Amino acid sequence: MTRLTRRCVVFGLAGTAIGLSAAKAGAQPVNGISADFIERFGSGILEVPPKVVRRVNAASLPANHRVLESYRAAINAMRLLPQSDARNWTRIAQVHDEHCAHRNWYTWPWHRAFLTSFERVCRQMSDDDEFRLPYWDWSANRQIPATFSQQNHNGAPNPLFHPRGAQPTDALPDTVVGPSVMSSIIGEPDFEAFMSARPSGQDSTDPKWQRVGSTQGPLESNPHNTIHPWIGGDMATFVSPLDPIFWLHHANLDRIWDRWNRIGNANTSSALWRDFRFNQFVNPGRFSPIGTPWQPRVSDLLDIEALGYFYIRRPSLIDMALIANARILPKIDWRRVLRTTSEVSGERSATTREALAIPLRGLAPIAQLTEQVLRPMAAAEGGDQKQPVTSPTVTLAGRVTAIVEAEPPANAPPPQVRVFLNCDYLSPETPAVDPHYVGSFSFFMAGHGGHSSSDESVRVALDLTRTLLALQDAGRLPKDQLVLQLQPVAIGRGQEAAPIKVRGVEIETAVS
Numbered sequence: 001m002t003r004l005t006r007r008c009v010v011f012g013l014a015g016t017a018i019g020l021s022a023a024k025a026g027a028q029p030v031n032g033i034s035a036d037f038i039e040r041f042g043s044g045i046l047e048v049p050p051k052v053v054r055r056v057n058a059a060s061l062p063a064n065h066r067v068l069e070s071y072r073a074a075i076n077a078m079r080l081l082p083q084s085d086a087r088n089w090t091r092i093a094q095v096h097d098e099h100c101a102h103r104n105w106y107t108w109p110w111h112r113a114f115l116t117s118f119e120r121v122c123r124q125m126s127d128d129d130e131f132r133l134p135y136w137d138w139s140a141n142r143q144i145p146a147t148f149s150q151q152n153h154n155g156a157p158n159p160l161f162h163p164r165g166a167q168p169t170d171a172l173p174d175t176v177v178g179p180s181v182m183s184s185i186i187g188e189p190d191f192e193a194f195m196s197a198r199p200s201g202q203d204s205t206d207p208k209w210q211r212v213g214s215t216q217g218p219l220e221s222n223p224h225n226t227i228h229p230w231i232g233g234d235m236a237t238f239v240s241p242l243d244p245i246f247w248l249h250h251a252n253l254d255r256i257w258d259r260w261n262r263i264g265n266a267n268t269s270s271a272l273w274r275d276f277r278f279n280q281f282v283n284p285g286r287f288s289p290i291g292t293p294w295q296p297r298v299s300d301l302l303d304i305e306a307l308g309y310f311y312i313r314r315p316s317l318i319d320m321a322l323i324a325n326a327r328i329l330p331k332i333d334w335r336r337v338l339r340t341t342s343e344v345s346g347e348r349s350a351t352t353r354e355a356l357a358i359p360l361r362g363l364a365p366i367a368q369l370t371e372q373v374l375r376p377m378a379a380a381e382g383g384d385q386k387q388p389v390t391s392p393t394v395t396l397a398g399r400v401t402a403i404v405e406a407e408p409p410a411n412a413p414p415p416q417v418r419v420f421l422n423c424d425y426l427s428p429e430t431p432a433v434d435p436h437y438v439g440s441f442s443f444f445m446a447g448h449g450g451h452s453s454s455d456e457s458v459r460v461a462l463d464l465t466r467t468l469l470a471l472q473d474a475g476r477l478p479k480d481q482l483v484l485q486l487q488p489v490a491i492g493r494g495q496e497a498a499p500i501k502v503r504g505v506e507i508e509t510a511v512s
């Protein structure tokens, strides 16, 4: 199939059609455009700013919708490119393998750049200027989008199909993507708690910090880390972008960051974050069929319309309603945080059959927490006046966060770890709506050995404040000792979860 591009070219060449056949690898430009011209202007710096087109929900697309057809055409074309071409399907997955930021505050900007670069390649390869990645809203649609599970499409192999562990009828549980998970993510007032944290000790924008693990926030540690192994197959590995669903999973994570910004949460002003540069991406450009480097700083990635897409243009009223009753946590003044550590004697294991109970020693007595942390305050006292969204009028005086450091099993699929406080009837079946429930996490990109000493484990921040409130409401707040419980549950179907190792728990108590 040969198609002529419909694009018109600027720089005084308007109206000249360039016969770059996107479907043919390494095709030579024609129509009088010299190789010289391509070499000079193919660096990406002169790329015409993209049109701004909406990234749409995959659930709203019939199987033969143009967005999906362009995606199929792009995948087929990228798989045919030689390995020497930076736009080759496997080469792009290797970029993730070798460079992806995970477990720190670069996770979401790095993936935003990765998706943007990929989306541009897709536009070029499908010859569809309107193409934007669809997203998979896994909270609303718990199964993998049906078109991605069909082996054939219109009598030919469907390039969106990929071998996976999850079956087409499997549905993600509430502990991963349910309403309470999503409202606590979108209602998180603190930047590093939402984004995942700055690597401890980071003092420069040296590229080495890109992959230094730090404390993960709930968006990364739970839906992100759990859905990867839940889908299984290549999605459970470093080369997860080999599965076409990867890009829809990450478009949804990118969308949640955008929603969090649009309801009034600002990104950090830290230069260590904003000035950090990513050096791994290609910009296919208009005139270069081979891909040229695109090296954005984080600050180049914060205006998504400048990158050519949007999800929603207004603050989401639905999100604002969602957090109206959920944004109860104050913004933290980090200078006033008390840290205590609850050592785990040696390294201890948690298994499906035997949850691990960790007494939170050194924490203030319950009566004092009730008085100093769970005390409601008017937003004028505890809230941030500069935030445009202040619909809730009450926040708490403080918050308590547990940071769990845990290591996944070495040679077995990682389990989901469900976390509870003082639940004396805890079992693998205890649901997320239980008042003792704290949150869940899993282990994507940890435990495979590799890039730094912290690579074997994850550090996960879990907010205890809401659970303390729920226990108070239910009359179940313990009188003396708080005990954190870790309950591993197999992610795959019908498996027993392999044991995880727990290294320790830190508690941060912030009081205004």
Ligand SMILES: [Cu+2]
Pocket: 224, 228, 250
């Ligand atoms: Cu990912």
